[in-house]
Amino acid sequence: MKIIDAHFHFCDDAYFDVIARAAGHENNGGHLVEQYRLHGMVHGIVMGNQPLRDLSSDYPSFVSYCVGIDSREGFDRVSIRQQAALLEQHFQNPRCVGLKLYPGYNYFYIYEDCLKPFYELAEKYDKPVAVHMGLTATDNALLKYSHPMVMDEAAVKFRKVNFVMCHFGEPWFEDAAAVIEKNPNVTADLSGILTGKIPDFAAFCQKKHFYMERMKGWLEYLECYDRFMFGTDWPLANLGDYIEFTKAIIPQQYWDAVFYENALRIYRLKLTEKNTVSS
Template sequence: MKIIDAHIHFCQELYFDQIAELAGHENTSAHLKEQYAAHNIVHGVVMGNRSLELSDHHYPDDLSYCIGLDSTCFKVEEAVRQADLVEKHLLRKNCVGIKLYPGYNHFYLYDPVVDPFYQLAMQYKKPVAVHTGLTATSNALLKYSHPLILDEVAVRYPQVQFVMCHIGNPWLVDAIAVIEKNENVAADLSGILEGRIDRMTDFFAEKHGYINFLKVWLEYLDKYDRLLYGTDWPLANISNYIEFVAHIIPEKHHDKVFFDNANRIYQLGL
């Protein structure tokens, strides 16, 4: 089975080095390539969290990226320049979308200052991925990353394909409601596990309640053509994550979730 990892980070920074080690990996391009080959992962989508400068976004051929926007993109005095830079990224073949971090940067998705970027996504027919759910830092604000916030922009921009990163975890029921209601909202399953798990059978037993809850609501949604495999590399162990997603997704839908949906939504042409 071919796999696309629809949510990774690709930064040579101490923080990412440390979490990679906890997951049993090395935060290097060579190690990632080795792991991809070992698990038949044919492509990855980087969620950009660097500057908007074009020079900061060069990736190996087996990686595409979403250009990440932080709070500096929404300053009135910088608006024209920032939108121009984002457009230059979207003109690149390997830039397959925009990534928003509302919880970390303290803005509501429906704030009018974000409208120029939705309009660019609509113009270039590229998706907008949004961090939803819990955050990795305590100075982030959860009121901005709640999955219900995505509902309003999904309605306002029906032509834009949105990807709800981390499926709003732990607000899973709210996330499922937003996906069910809005045909232009998909979700990736990244960021649910972290670190390395030595015995997945023990993990499934210990987390039985949570995993069953997740499976029940995914079955209720029954939209497996809008769920994407993703790991949030280097947060989690790749082998663990493949086993986890294979466990929560019915086998007849594995090709969709592990490969087809990301290939279609991010227009990878694989």
Template sequence: MKIIDAHLHFATDAYFDEIAKAAEHENSADHLLEQYRMRGMVHGIVMGNLPVEELEPAYPPFLSYCIGLDSQVFDMAKLPQKLHLIEQHLRSERCVGIKLYPGYASFYLYDDRLTPIYELAARYKKPVAVHTGLTATDKALLKYSHPLVMDEAATKFREVQFVMCHFGEPWFTDAAAVIEKNPNVAADLSGLLERKIPDFAAFCEKKHFYIERLKGWLEYLDLYDRFMFGTDWPLANLGDYIAFTKEIIPEEHWQEVFYENAVRIYHLKPESMLAVR
């Protein structure tokens, strides 16, 4: 089975080195390629954290990217002056979407300032991926990253394909309601694990409440054509994440969730894929 990682991060710095080590990985392009080939993973989509001025980010060739409006490198107040750069990214085949970080940058998805972003996304037919749910730092504000906030944006901009990153974890009930109501909202299942899990069976037993409710809302929706596999690399061990996703997704939908949905939603090209050995 071919697998696409629809949500990862890629950077060479000490922070990523440490979290990769905790997941029993090495934060390097060579190691990532080795792991991809070992597990039948043929492509990945980087959620960008680089300045928009870097028009040709140095990601490995087996990775596409979403241009990220990360508050650490992007000032929303300067959006009008940066739109031409964002558009240049979207013209590239390697740039397959836009990534927003509302919880970290303290804005609501339906903020009128974002209208030009959504207009560009619609024009170039590229999705807008959004961090939803819990944040990696306690300085971020959850009111901006709650999945219900996506409802108003998705209703106002029906021509835009939204991707609810992390399925709004842990607000699965609210996330499911937004997806059920809005046909232009999909989700990835990244960011639900971290580190290496030493005993997967024991982990599933210990996290029974969490897993059963996650599976329950996925079954309730029964919209497996709108969910994508993602790892949030280097946060979690890749083998664990594949096993976890197989645990929460019925086997008859693995092909969709692990591969087909990402190809369709992000308009991926066969020539960008790694060959499966």
């Protein structure tokens, strides 16, 4: 089975080095390509954490990226026009397959009118807008901005924009499912649920059975496996563990869709020999 990782991070950063080691990995392109080969992973989509003005996108060849408007730069409502001009330059790069927003960390609602220039470009270039939804990694972020219900208003207001709800809004699966069911322009990725390396997978499933059953249950309720994508949030989690975890919550007849085809369609990836890892 071919696999696309529809959500991971690639950042030359000491913090990322530490979390990669905790997940049994090394935070570098050489290790990543070895691991991709080992697990049948052919391509990955980086969720950008680099400054918007960095147009070089110096990523490994087997990677596309969503350009991030990240907390490190600080989101501000004043310079949206200038930011949009940079965003357009990224969108003209074929390796840029979407935009990534981090509202919980940057304190804004994704339906705010001031974001219109971003959404107009997303529509014009037909690039999805991926949004960090659900729990945040730091305690100074605000959950009222990252709750999945917020995406409902954005999806209605900007109907022609395709939104990707990252992390399936975890742990608010019930609310996330309602937003996805109601809005045809919302899809989701299943990344960000695991961290570190799981020593005993069976024991993990036993311990986390409530959470896993809820997640699985809301996926079954929705019955739209063509709108969910596999993603690992590497280097936060171990790749082998994440594949096993996703297989445990997705019925086998939908593995090809969730692990590969949906990402290909939603992010409109054009995969060739040059931008894939061959086993």
